[in-house]
Amino acid sequence: MEDILNSIILLANFVIVPGMTYGSQLALGALGVTLIYGILRFSNFAHGETMAFGTMITIMVTWFMQSVGISFGPLPTALLALPFGAAAAVAIVLFSDRVVYKYYREKKSNAVFFLIASIGIMFVMNGIVRFIIGPKEQRFADGERFIIKAREFKQMTGLSEGLTIKMTQGLTVVITIIVVYALFRFLQHSKMGRAMRAYSDNEDLALLSGINPEKVVKITWAIAAVLATIAGVLYGLDKSFKPFTYFQLLLPIFAAAIVGGVGNPIGAILGGFVIAFSEVTVTYAYKKFLKYLAPEGMEPDSLMQLLSTDYKFAVSFIILVVVLLVRPTGILKGRVLE
Amino acid sequence: MTQTTKNFVYFAIMAGLLVAVGVIQSWSVSLSIFNLCLISAVMALGVNMQWGYAGLFNVGMMGFAAIGGVAAMLVSMPPVTAAWANGGGDLMMSGLMVVVTVLAIILILRKMPKGKKRNYTIAAAVIAGYFLIRHFYDPAVGAIESTEAAKYGYLGGLGMPILFSWIIGGLFAAGAAWLIGKISLGLRADYLAIATLGISEIVIAILKNEDWLTRGVKNVTGLPRPVPYEVDLQASEWFINLSATFGADPIEASSIFVKLCYTVLFMVVLGVILYLSERALNSPWGRMMRAIRDRRDAASAMGKDVKARHLQIFVIGSAVVGIAGAMLTTLDGQFTPGTYNPLRYTFLIWVMVIVGGSGNNWGAVLGGFVIWFLWVEAEPIGLFVMEVVTSGMDDGSALKAHLIESAAHMRMIMMGSILLLVMRFSPKGLMPEVVRHHD
Structure with a gap:
């Protein structure tokens, strides 16, 4: 019995907790991608850079707050700085929409041109971020580090396996739940949210019923930028901030959005967790886990790892490709905000 | 000014810039830039085939370039x-x-x-x-x-002359493209983009982690060269005499001579591919491709096999990128899977094609030259600008140090701005596609 409990704790510690955290971060990122896709109808390649930009501003405000002695008790100071980062991300995204995307919208250009334009923005924002904060790794987490430590957990339960939950992991999940709840309340019940869904569903009909398209577009950009900043800050707190990593995050985020059904917010969340858990479960070495469960003398000698950790990113893409082939609309049917 | 004179002027300016670098910086630097311009032009031709002729949005260039690179290593290294x-x-x-x-x-x-x-x-x-x-x-x-x-x-590899790898690299890339195209070409434009981007990342992940094949991030250095080594040249009598007739220092002359050898090889490849591309684009096949690109359904109704043609151009274009990748690894003399990065190997090539003029082969070549030149020279220019900007500041100031240190990142901002400006104000690029009408 104890072996079974130990194996469950082991799995929780190395698969479930990291998977939940990473899944939440991907879900927030994918929600932004999916909203842009639903309203503006293109895949925004600059989304990873939006995350990096918002996070960078948050980090700088955090440093400022730390230097003047503002702190958030046991919670990271970055949470206090986050609104500033989000505001800056909203500002830069709205600016890019005004000077770049609006022109193509008015011309009713093909989606591919929006996509290429977003590659241009990606370059520019990538340069800005590296120019201001540099390409190096930055750590900015402070406050309490752990919610539960492995040693305390072992003492509490008397099991030989410990469970560690970092503060940033707990925060990520809690904040994601709050943000997602607020977003869905907004989409379902507010006038603007309904206008967005109508616009996403049928642009012409929405225009006929008097919805102001430019306003819908602006609100969408703003929400996507806020979500991107939250996702970026949570990821940065949990791991660390490095501009190139944020560029690479674009890939699993796209995968999450598409696997879930692009344009579908629930799908984006589902996709985030599907991608995160498949990355973690496929690259986890099950040797110790099986040792607890296998009968005496049957323990495995090898690591029992399906794929080496180096292929983490590849996993999300294999899933993406399979989904695109088997069910191109994603797990939940996508294409419009529902 | 007619387009032809314009084109001539563009290439003349480009040549002038390279000469200017030769005079101001050094001829060795100028030749290094020129060699990479040639490789960039080959890559841009490959992208232009897919995007310019057929309208396929492939952002997996990095993967094909790396496949070409690994071919260079596998062909040339001794087993x-x-x-x-x-x-x-x-x-x-x-x-x-x-x-x-x-x-x-x-x-x-x-x-x-x-x-x-x-x-x-x-x-x-x-x-x-x-x-x-x-x-x-x-x-x-x-x-x-x-x-x-x-x-x-x-x-290890096969221990064959590395020049073979330029063909093998193309074939490897073509094979990979066939497989990838079979899987992903049915997808819509942006899905195809994401799928190819992802597949190129998988290719790099494999090359980085399968150490038994590529040594991974430990790199394979010292690939055999197709051209003489500087030390051998400096020791050989005929070369010392040759450099003496030019009145040059044999050490510097040897480095320039080696670079010139590469230049000749690359120009031959670029010339052949450009000639074939031009022939193909102006043949019935090229017209069919553009018909499929512009009026897909109409072309399909005329009995053109859209899927097969897309797969064909996807394979050919990727093969050209693979050749360029093999050339690049040959020039570097080492295979370093850790250095492949999508901004440099995929998106930059796209900027080249769009700035040069999608659908125009000469435009792609020009774009390859201009953008590579700016990409390299952005660093000294950015540094110069920053030094002027910060000249009034105190020497010890942290801001000054930071600004000068960050000048290198100006190139990203510059590339993005160029792409956005060209798309907005000259969407057909510097050399627009030539469409001939027969009335």
């Missing part, structure tokens, strides 16, 4: 016989198991009726195949990677 002896047999067996598994799946697909039973059988075959492959693969990899790990730890 490591000890590693083959230690792990070669098992590796062959695991390869055989891959083939067996694939054949079994094909057989099941052919012989069994559709339904749940078939799906379960396939799943069982995949799982059994996985364990069979791992059974041979794991010990093979262990044996190979532990063979003189510090020096080799991989299988």
Whole structure:
């Protein structure tokens, strides 16, 4: 019995907790991608850079707050700085929409041109971020580090396996739940949210019923930028901030959005967790886990790892490709905000 | 000004810029830039075939360039016989198991009726195949990677002249493109983009982590060259005499001579590919491609096999990128999988094609030259600008140090701005596509 409990704790510690955290971060990122896709109808390649930009501003405000002695008790100071980062991300995204995307919208250009334009923005924002904060790794987490430590957990339960939950992991999940709840309340019940869904569903009909398209577009950009900043800050707190990593995050985020059904917010969340858990479960070495469960003398000698950790990113893409082939609309049917 | 004179002026300006770099910085720097301009032009031609002729949005260039690069390494390096002896047999067996598994799946697909039973059988075959492959693969990899790990730890290559690899690299890339195209070409534009971007990342992940094949991030250095080595030149009598007639220092002259040799080789490749591209674009085949790009349904209704043509151009374009990738690794003299990055190897090439003029081969070449030149020269220019900006500041100021240190990142901002400006104000690029009408 104890072996079974130990194996469950082991799995929780190395698969479930990291998977939940990473899944939440991907879900927030994918929600932004999916909203842009639903309203503006293109895949925004600059989304990873939006995350990096918002996070960078948050980090700088955090440093400022730390230097003047503002702190958030046991919670990271970055949470206090986050609104500033989000505001800056909203500002830069709205600016890019005004000077770049609006022109193509008015011309009713093909989606591919929006996509290429977003590659241009990606370059520019990538340069800005590296120019201001540099390409190096930055750590900015402070406050309490752990919610539960492995040693305390072992003492509490008397099991030989410990469970560690970092503060940033707990925060990520809690904040994601709050943000997602607020977003869905907004989409379902507010006038603007309904206008967005109508616009996403049928642009012409929405225009006929008097919805102001430019306003819908602006609100969408703003929400996507806020979500991107939250996702970026949570990821940065949990791991660390490095501009190139944020560029690479674009890939699993796209995968999450598409696997879930692009344009579908629930799908984006589902996709985030599907991608995160498949990355973690496929690259986890099950040797110790099986040792607890296998009968005496049957323990495995090898690591029992399906794929080496180096292929983490590849996993999300294999899933993406399979989904695109088997069910191109994603797990939940996508294409419009529902 | 007619377009022809304009084009002439563009290339003249480009030549002038390279000469200016030769005079101001040094001829060696100018030639290095020119060599990479030539390779960039080849890559841009490959992208132009896919995007310019056929409208395929492929952002997996990095993967094809890396496949070309690995071909250069595999063709030229001598085989490591000890590693083959230690792990070669098992590796062959695991390869055989891959083939067996694939054949079994094909057989099941052919012989069994559709339904749940078939799906379960396939799943069982995949799982059994996985364990069979791992059974041979794991010990093979262990044996190979532990063979003189510090020096080799991989299988080595074929020990053939590296110039062969330019063809082999193209063939490898074509093979990969065929497989990828089969899977992903049915997708809509932005899905195709994301799928190809992802697949190129997978290619890099494999090259970085399969140490038995590529030594991974430990890199393979010292690839044999197709041109003479500087030290040999400096020691040979005819070269010392030659440099004396020019009144040049033999050491500097040898470096320039080596670069010139590469220039000649690259120009031949670029010339051949450009000639063939021009012939293809102005043939009935080229017109068909553009018809498919502009009026897909109409072309399909006329009996053109859109899917097959897309696959064809995807394979050809990727092969050209693969050739360029092999050329690049040859020039570097080393294979470094850790240095492939999508901004430099995929998106920058796209900027070249769009700035040069999609659909126009000469435009792609021009774009390759201009953008590569700016990409390299952005650093000294950015540094210069920053030094002027900060000249009034105190020497010890942290801001000044930061601004000068960050000047290198100006190139990203510059590339993005160029792309956005060209798209907005000159969407057809510097040299627009030539469309001939017969009235």
